[in-house]
Amino acid sequence: MSKVLELTKELISKKSVTPDDAGCQSIISSRLEKVGFSVVNLKYGDVDNLWATYGDSGPIFAFLGHTDVVPTGPLEDWESDPFIATDKDSLLVGRGAADMKGSVAAFVTSIEEFLAEEPTLSGRIAVLLTSDEEGPAVDGVTKVVDYLEEKNEKIEWCLVGEPTADNSVGDVIKIGRRGSVSAKIIVKGTQGHVAYPEKASNPIHNFSSSLAEISKLSWADETGKFQDSVLQISNLNSGTGATNVIPGSLELSLNVRHSPSTAVQQIKDDVESIINKYNVECEVLWEVGGKPFLTTQEELISAVKSSIKEVTGSEPKCTTDGGTSDGRFIAPTGSQVVELGPGNASIHKVNESVKKEDLEELHKIYKTILSKLLTNL
Numbered sequence: 157m158s159k160v161l162e163l164t165k166e167l168i169s170k171k172s173v174t175p176d177d178a179g180c181q182s183i184i185s186s187r188l189e190k191v192g193f194s195v196v197n198l199k200y201g202d203v204d205n206l207w208a209t210y211g212d213s214g215p216i217f218a219f220l221g222h223t224d225v226v227p228t229g230p231l232e233d234w235e236s237d238p239f240i241a242t243d244k245d246s247l248l249v250g251r252g253a254a255d256m257k258g259s260v261a262a263f264v265t266s267i268e269e270f271l272a273e274e275p276t277l278s279g280r281i282a283v284l285l286t287s288d289e290e291g292p293a294v295d296g297v298t299k300v301v302d303y304l305e306e307k308n309e310k311i312e313w314c315l316v317g318e319p320t321a322d323n324s325v326g327d328v329i330k331i332g333r334r335g336s337v338s339a340k341i342i343v344k345g346t347q348g349h350v351a352y353p354e355k356a357s358n359p360i361h362n363f364s365s366s367l368a369e370i371s372k373l374s375w376a377d378e379t380g381k382f383q384d385s386v387l388q389i390s391n392l393n394s395g396t397g398a399t400n401v402i403p404g405s406l407e408l409s410l411n412v413r414h415s416p417s418t419a420v421q422q423i424k425d426d427v428e429s430i431i432n433k434y435n436v437e438c439e440v441l442w443e444v445g446g447k448p449f450l451t452t453q454e455e456l457i458s459a460v461k462s463s464i465k466e467v468t469g470s471e472p473k474c475t476t477d478g479g480t481s482d483g484r485f486i487a488p489t490g491s492q493v494v495e496l497g498p499g500n501a502s503i504h505k506v507n508e509s510v511k512k513e514d515l516e517e518l519h520k521i522y523k524t525i526l527s528k529l530l531t532n533l
């Protein structure tokens with residue numbers, strides 16, 4: 157068995173359901189220490205984070221990943237034990253196989269093989285891991301970024317191992333991510349009997365015109381790299397269940413995934429001006445989930461693209477769709493951030509799997525990227 161598959165299997169056997177690292181990071185630490193890395197363990201709350209570096213000077217290339225996984229869901233729906241990596245034809249099945257223990261294993265094995273060739277480096281290699289990516293992401297990468305800022309360390313190039321491929325590894329990379337902003341709207345009314353509407357105030361009726369307009373809101377992307385930003389209503393609750401009662405309140409949640417050309421303030425202003433126009437009494441509570449980012453510098457993107465081309469023979473598509481990732485914490489420090497990992501079709505599902513070939517290729521692509529960015533010729 158290849159080293160990358162072997163290490164992936166070992167990591168899958170650790171029950172690291174978020175935020176529990178369950179010993180994954182110590183396996184990785186000892187592998188990295190063996191090839192000359194210095195390792196710092198940063199524990200915040202229940203969350204284990206690891207910052208490992210190799211080399212003394214020059215720009216930092218960092219692999220960014222997470223060791224935590226999402227819960228398994230009903231065990232009886234799994235065809236095999238989610239925490240025993242199981243071979244099934246061309247696939248390796250297990251929780252975290254694709255998201256993202258396979259990539260983390262490929263970080264390690266590509267570094268080991270690269271350093272064994274004894275290149276003279278023009279920069280440094282870092283590995284940043286957290287056990288809080290799938291959870292609230294409060295004590296994870298964002299705290300490590302604070303730590304690095306204190307130490308005056310800056311990541312120049314950041315490769316995130318999140319699963320990005322549609323069909324086979326290298327067909328899609330992400331060069332940015334949309335931001336996420338949510339709001340909870342509580343509309344106040346006065347409860348009463350439906351037969352006496354003059355003695356009540358119906359929040360469903362009162363809010364219906366605002367709702368119709370809010371649900372049509374969208375903002376055009378001007379970067380040319382993102383989808384347009386669209387508002388989605390995710391929850392709408394009102395009513396007592398009885399057919400003869402006018403409800404006393406209505407609650408609604410909405411979310412917007414937005415491109416960097418739409419500011420959060422713009423979204424807030426547009427939603428609130430609709431509400432104000434109809435003079436509805438309500439409370440609006442906003443929450444910013446993640447900021448958008450877009451890598452515009454070509455250095456890392458072109459190193460990744462040409463490495464993929466060398467290994468797989470094809471050109472990747474550069475996209476910015478999907479959910480948020482921990483790259484959102486690194487990008488604001490001025491780093492170039494690109495995401496490249498295995499296929500994402502089964503992530504978070506029961507019987508999560510990864511193509512074994514994806515991991516072999518990922519190992520080779522990561523190693524090629526290291527040599528393109530860091531080898532001193």
Ligand SMILES: [Zn+2]
Pocket residue numbers: 222255256289318319
């Ligand atoms: Zn992930």
